[in-house]
Amino acid sequence: MEELEEEILIRFPPHEPALVCKRWRRLVSGPAFRRRFRELHRTPPMLGFLCNIVEDAGSYCFVPTAGAFRAPGADLCQCRALDARHGRVLLKCPGSSEGALVVWDPSTDEKLELSIAVLGRYAYNWTAAILCAACGTCNHLDCHHGPFLVVYVACGGSREAFICTYSSDAGTWSEPITTELQLPSDLVTLMPGGLALATVHEYKLCIWRKAGREDDAGWTQNMVIELESLLPRDAILASPNVVGFADGIGVIFLSACCALFTIDLNTYKAKKVFKGKSIYVAIVYINFYTP
Incomplete structure (x- = not known):
């Protein structure tokens, strides 16, 4: 019976891919199954990792660790990986004199480019991180399609550090918050x-x-x-x-x-x-x- 098939398939380990027939594929691809699967296993598996390579400055490679997962987006190979969290990856890519940030979903290959130049602030050293916009209230089981935040931290001139936050809901960067450099x-x-x-x-x-x-x-x-x-x-x-x-x-x-x-x-x-x-x-x- 189909309800028993679902009870069996939902117990497959998330990190071990399974080859199934077309009828079962329709079952496991449905939103109800996906939701139950996440709620049962709770901890998402490691699908792969991004390596920043010393010999090829400014580039990365994606190494899958789950056999069924192959991340698209080979056109981003000249970028440098900065962070990955809650189903999204943040990359630094050559897009302007200051560089550009790209938010990338490896499972869907959706990309969004964020300009750093619009901040209008000089920075001799900076980094950035990405996270779910609902941190504190979200279980992060299926939030990589929802709103997100990008936090940008930089060192400017005169022993000054500043931080800006990009909100996908607003589609804009916040005003910089400046502090004395004590990183x-x-x-x-x-x-x-x-x-x-x-x-x-x-x-x-x-x-x-x-x-x-x-x-x-x-x-x-x-x-x-x-x-x-x-x-x-x-x-x-x-x-x-x-x-x-x-x-x-x-x-x-x-x-x-x-x-x-x-x-x-x-x-x-x-x-x-x-x-x-x-x-x-x-x-x-x-x-x-x-x-």
């Missing part, structure tokens, strides 16, 4: 449970977390993983660097000896996922996907 030099990332810092020291992967939410809260080391037993000898001798983190599924990316490795913080297992190029940033694309 930290270390890269801090958001892991489940709060702010954390990952680094490699003496062949060990060390995870530091901020104790509490107060501004003056200290940092404590809460995880140390010996890499000598996980990575090849040549990778260890090349002094691996932390180049990315998969938020929500506990995976750290390490780059060493023209190869990219993942370290699973839950199982303490390592896996080589890319080779042949030196990677300085790996940005993970996480989303539910039904072809």
Whole structure:
């Protein structure tokens, strides 16, 4: 019976693609099935990651990790990946003298270009992030078709930093908010449970977390993983660097000896996922996907 077929198919793991007949394909492609599938599994799978390549400055490549997923958008290969969150990817692309931002949905190949020049502010260093506009009230199971925000942070002249936010609902950038330049030099990332810092020291992967939410809260080391037993000898001798983190599924990316490795913080297992190029940033694309 069809209702029993749906109960079986809905329990397939999101990260393991399945080949099905045409009748089942119509079933799993329906909006009701997709909604139930997301609500049951809750945590979206890692469909792939974007690598910014050292040898080819200003370009990236998309590496799929789920067999059925192949991201279109090869025309964006001259861009640089900045961020990926809630089903969307943010890229820096050559579009003007200052560059342009492109919001890209790899599952649908929808693109939206955002001009930075309209801000009218000089910046010698900047970065940007993308997120769902309903953060705090959204479960992020199927929000990549909804409204989004792009946060742009830049360093200007005279020890000045400013931040602007683009809203897809309004279709415009906000007025810049300026502050004295006090940005930290270390890269801090958001892991489940709060702010954390990952680094490699003496062949060990060390995870530091901020104790509490107060501004003056200290940092404590809460995880140390010996890499000598996980990575090849040549990778260890090349002094691996932390180049990315998969938020929500506990995976750290390490780059060493023209190869990219993942370290699973839950199982303490390592896996080589890319080779042949030196990677300085790996940005993970996480989303539910039904072809």
